[in-house]
Amino acid sequence: MRPTPFEYHRAESLDHALALLAEFGEEGRPLGGGQSLVPMMNLRLARPAHLVDINGLPLDFIEVEGDVLRVGALVRHERYLKEKVIGERFAAFHDAVQWIGHPTIRSRGTIGGSIAHADPSAELPAVAMLYGATIIARSANGERRIAADDFFLGAYMTALEAGEMVVAVEFPLPPAHSAGAFMEISERRSDFATVSVGAQITFSGGSITGARIVATGVELQPIRAIPAEEALSGKPLSACEARAAGRAFAEGIDPISDNVASSEYRRSLAAELTSRAVEKACQRALEAGQE
């Protein structure tokens, strides 16, 4: 199939883009990398009457300001792998990027697009929740800052309103004594995730002081694995009982069932991947301590 007819507008500035989006309301969509929106249009699952091409806007930045890493909406996925600060401070983010699509998609797809599209199996929404990121949305009426925890409402559903677009995502820099990891299972490498889990721990004196764990593939939006987070608190890094944490999380969920995986299989994946992500995070924490 091919898309339904639409009008194409090339935004000359952010204000121009926001004015166009305000004018078109529900009928308008920003076009970034197009790696999620255009497939939806080809399948006629999305039928915007107006596309506002934002590729020329100066939103392709990664900067550290104080305790915050700001990533502009137009940053292409492949760039995270080259950013020192992401490799050094955001290991789970770095892990996750390698699971996004395939190289051609990673060279074109953007963080703003992935966040706004909110595919249930996408990595970056989970990464945003894992680090407690803030989504910066702009419209002709001004700016809104939305916590990632409150942003993803369901499959392809977000807190964005008509006329609003994501302009940046702000990740608080993790504290010095922290470590993370991201694990995923998909049917084929480069295919959509069946289940993925990110874990981020803070530690002190060889013990876990706090954990944040986020999973996709359980509900239609990423969810926090709070029972696993609680189970890890106070555990020694060298014997953190990751399996028990994974089980604690899996016991309390009722995963979706679809043509890719049954609910039961997703439950066992959620337990296993939680365990693996936590173990990897602890291992990284111990390695960092030895340096």
Place this chain on the structure above:
Amino acid sequence: MQEIELEVNGVRRRLSVEPRRLLADVLRQEFGLSGVHIGCAQGACGCCTVHIEGVPRLSCLTFAVQCDGASIRTVESIGGVRAEHLLQEAFRSEHGLQCGYCTPGYIMTLVPFVSRMVEEARMPEDEEIREAMSGNICRCTGYHGIVAAVRKAIGDQMAASGGANHAG
């Protein structure tokens, strides 16, 4: 309709297109470049891969209007009419294709990868080759022949450029 100018395989042309037309369709129908294959039209199979400003892109996920002023290369620009690029030769000798539907996409995805490996003067592990072609689906070969073709092309090209370097 929107007026755009494209430079395709070295030839500049102005044309009018409906915004909803995919670059893949415009290349096939307006430029007669039937080497641009369309498999899935949703970014999963890689058959429609072309180069936009030298970078592999999925022409089924790109609207032609977005490419106004851009330089585009299709598989027709690789290796001449006899398809004599070393990677194309290696696809033939290593059983890198059978039906050939996916082949133009593989060539366009892998030509820059092969060049990069030759520039870096290193032979990648199979895993790295498989990652590089993970956006392309082939239903005939089982992929082993394609991986072998990539290795052969890198080796042959290194030998060729190594000779040139020594000569220089």
